[in-house]
Every structure is written in C-alpha cells, then in structure tokens.
Amino acid sequence: MRPKKITLKGITTFQNATTIDFTKFGNFFAIIGENGSGKSSIFDAMTHALFGAAAKSSKGVNLSSLYSSDDASIEFEFQHRNETYRVRRSIKERQGLLSKLNKKNNWDILVERSEKDITKKIEDIL
Secondary structure: OOOEEEEOOOEEOOEEEEEEEEHHHHHOOOOOOOOOEEEEEHHHHHHHHHHOOEEEEOOOOEHHHOOOOOOOOEEEEEEEOOEEEEEEEEOOOOOOOEEEEOOOOOEEEEEEEOHHHHHHHHHHHH
C-alpha cells in the first residue's frame, strides 16, 4: 500500500482543510516538524481512514478522539497493486465512502455509509 494523498479537516492540529500530496515527494519522504505540529496525527488519521474508529494509535488513544470539530473528516487516497482507492471518513453519522479509480479516471463507489463494511472491504483489499 502506498499513500497518495490525504486531506484532514478538524483533526487535532489540522483545523482547516489541509491536503498533503505524497506523490510530489517521489519514492521516499520524511515527515518532520516540532513537537505538537501534527506528525503523529497524520499517521493516526491514515490508520483511522483505513480501519475506522476501532483502530488504536501507537499511544493507545481511540482514534475517534482525533476529531476536534463537528465537521471533522479524513479523505485518504492510496495505491495498492496498481489500483487507486479513496476512503472518506467523517464524524457526521453515515458519512463514510470507499471508491476505486476506474480506467476512465472516474471514481466507482465500492461501499457507502456503513463504517464496518468500509473497514471490511479495505481489509479485503489489503
């Protein structure tokens, strides 16, 4: 699995919508910054996007505690086995989505709404 892009909004230190495009950094990159700048939050958000609220961060914090606003969301694009996927998770009830980029460069919805079903499908893909 290779991360392509992540957009965070209302997540710990990322209150405004912030997008990180990993494809701009080539094959290798490092996330550096001062303490409290959000480095761990980026990785925790990736884990949360992939595996839902049941996942735990390395610090043992429930990842749903990453959300710090009523409209918090994570959108994460990743590549796996030459396929590109996008998962969205939101604090708002029933706002989850997993889609796959097709050959016409459009997104086909694989799973919508059910957090549990989204997580299961991602686990099957990975």
